[in-house]
Amino acid sequence: MIRILGGRRLDGEVRISGAKNAALPAIFASLLTPEPLVLHNVPKLLDVETAVELVQALGKEVHWSNGTLRITGGEELRPEAPAELVQRMRASFLVLGPLVARIGQAKVALPGGCALGPRPVDFHLQGLARLGAQVEVGNGAVQAKATRLRGARVYLDFPSVGATEQLLLAGALAPGETVIVNPAREPEVVELAVLLQKMGAEVRWDLDRVTIRGTPRLSGAEHTIIPDRIEAGTYLLAGAITGGRVRALSVCPEHLRAFLDRLELAGAAIEVGPDWVEVQGPPRPKAVDFRTWPYPGFPTDLQPPMVALLARAEGRSTVTETVYAARFGHVEPLLQMGARIQVMGNVLVVEGVERLRGAQVEATDIRAGAALVLAALAAEGVSFVRGEHHLARGYENLGEKLCGLGAQVWEEQG
Ligand code: EPZ
Numbered sequence: 001m002i003r004i005l006g007g008r009r010l011d012g013e014v015r016i017s018g019a020k021n022a023a024l025p026a027i028f029a030s031l032l033t034p035e036p037l038v039l040h041n042v043p044k045l046l047d048v049e050t051a052v053e054l055v056q057a058l059g060k061e062v063h064w065s066n067g068t069l070r071i072t073g074g075e076e077l078r079p080e081a082p083a084e085l086v087q088r089m090r091a092s093f094l095v096l097g098p099l100v101a102r103i104g105q106a107k108v109a110l111p112g113g114c115a116l117g118p119r120p121v122d123f124h125l126q127g128l129a130r131l132g133a134q135v136e137v138g139n140g141a142v143q144a145k146a147t148r149l150r151g152a153r154v155y156l157d158f159p160s161v162g163a164t165e166q167l168l169l170a171g172a173l174a175p176g177e178t179v180i181v182n183p184a185r186e187p188e189v190v191e192l193a194v195l196l197q198k199m200g201a202e203v204r205w206d207l208d209r210v211t212i213r214g215t216p217r218l219s220g221a222e223h224t225i226i227p228d229r230i231e232a233g234t235y236l237l238a239g240a241i242t243g244g245r246v247r248a249l250s251v252c253p254e255h256l257r258a259f260l261d262r263l264e265l266a267g268a269a270i271e272v273g274p275d276w277v278e279v280q281g282p283p284r285p286k287a288v289d290f291r292t293w294p295y296p297g298f299p300t301d302l303q304p305p306m307v308a309l310l311a312r313a314e315g316r317s318t319v320t321e322t323v324y325a326a327r328f329g330h331v332e333p334l335l336q337m338g339a340r341i342q343v344m345g346n347v348l349v350v351e352g353v354e355r356l357r358g359a360q361v362e363a364t365d366i367r368a369g370a371a372l373v374l375a376a377l378a379a380e381g382v383s384f385v386r387g388e389h390h391l392a393r394g395y396e397n398l399g400e401k402l403c404g405l406g407a408q409v410w411e412e413q414g
Contacts, residue, residue, distance in 0.1 A: 130154045
C-alpha cells in the first residue's frame with residue numbers, strides 16, 4: 001500500500017526510464033535468433049521480469065546488470081509458454097509468432113481479460129493464419145503449427161499495437177514480404193521494426209502500410225530502449241496537478257505532442273528542450289475536452305492520469321475513450337476522493353471540483369493506479385492507494401522518483 005500526504009507542490013527534475021512497452025517486444029525478439037541480443041536502458045519493472053522469466057522458460061539465458069539485458073542461448077526452444085506467465089501479463093502473447101516462425105510450433109495460453117474490458121487477440125490469430133500457420137484455439141490456449149511461414153498481406157481492422165508487433169516478429173523470419181495494411185505506428189512499434197532491421201530483416205513504412213522482408217536466419221543485435229512517453233506524461237501531470245514545476249529528463253518530446261497540446265490547453269506552461277520537457281502547473285487547471293486515438297493521437301494510457309487532473313479543473317471536461325471498450329477503472333476510486341465524473345458509454349463527463357480529499361482507494365490496472373496517485377498528490381489530507389503491484393508493473397522506482405520531487409509518499413506493507 002502507498003501512503004500519500006497531498007497538498008504539496010512538486011518541484012524538481014525526474015529522469016525517465018526506458019519504455020516498458022518497447023522493452024517487452026524487444027525481449028521477445030530474442031526468440032528469433034540463437035545469437036546474443038543486448039538491450040540497454042531496460043527499466044526494472046515487474047512486467048519486464050515476467051518477460052525475462054518467459055524467455056528463460058522457453059530456453060534463453062538472460063544476464064541483467066544495471067539496465068542492460070544480455071539474452072543468449074536458445075539454440076533449441078521449447079514450444080510451450082507456461083500459462084501462469086501468460087496469464088500474468090497480456091504482452092506474453094507476443095511469443096506466439098516468434099515461436100511458430102523459429103521452430104514451427106507453439107502453445108500459448110490466451111491472455112487473461114483485464115480491467116480494460118475484453119481484449120481479444122483475433123487480429124493476431126487471423127494475421128498468423130495469413131502467414132501460413134495452422135491455428136487452433138481450445139481450452140484457454142492457442143496451438144499454432146507451420147512447416148514454413150511465408151510472407152503475406154494482412155489488413156488490420158484496427159491499428160492494434162500488439163497485432164502489428166506480433167506480425168512484425170513473425171514476418172522477420174518468414175521468407176518473402178509481409179505487408180501489414182493499417183498498422184499501429186506507436187513509437188514502441190517503430191522501435192521494434194528498427195531492432196528487427198538491425199537483426200537482418202528489411203522494413204519499409206509507407207502511407208498506409210508497413211512491409212517486412214523476412215530472412216531465413218536473423219543475427220543478434222545491440223539496441224537501446226527509447227524513453228517511456230507514458231511515464232514522462234505521468235510525472236509532468238504530477239507537476240501540473242499540484243501547481244508545481246517538474247522537468248522530465250531523457251524524454252523524446254516528439255512522442256508527447258498530442259498530450260502536451262492538451263496539457264497546455266489545461267493551463268500548464270510548457271517548455272520543451274531537445275531531450276527534456278518542463279511543466280509549470282497552473283493554480284487550478286482549466287477544463288479540456290479530448291478523445292484518445294491511436295498514435296499520433298492522445299495516448300489511451302494517459303487518459304486516466306489526465307482525468308485525474310481534470311477532476312480538479314474549473315469547468316466541465318468531456319473525455320472520449322476510443323481505443324478500449326471500458327477503460328474506466330479509475331472513475332470509482334476518484335469519486336471516493338470527491339471527484340464528480342459521469343460515465344456515458346465510452347464518454348466521461350468530468351465536472352471539476354476545487355479540492356479532492358484523501359481517501360483509501362484501490363488501483364485496478366497500471367494507469368488507473370497512476371491516476372489515483374496523481375489525485376492523492378493534489379488531495380487534501382492523507383490517501384492510501386492499494387494494489388501498488390499494478391504500479392510496480394509500469395513505473396520504475398515510483399516512490400523514490402516522487403519523493404525526489406518533494407512528494408510525501410511512503411510505501412507500506414499491508
Ligand atoms: C498495447 O496493448 C499496450 N501494451 C497498452 O499499454 C496500450 O494501452 C495499447 O497498446 C494501446 O496503445 C503493451 O504494449 C505491452 P492493442 P495492446 O492491440 O497491444 C483491440 C499499459 O498500461 N484488439 O492496440 O493489447 C483491443 O481489445 C498498457 O502499458 C482487438 O480487438 O493494445 C483494444 O480495444 C495497457 N483484437 C484495442 O484493440 C486484437 O487482436 C487496442 O488494443 C487486438 C486488439
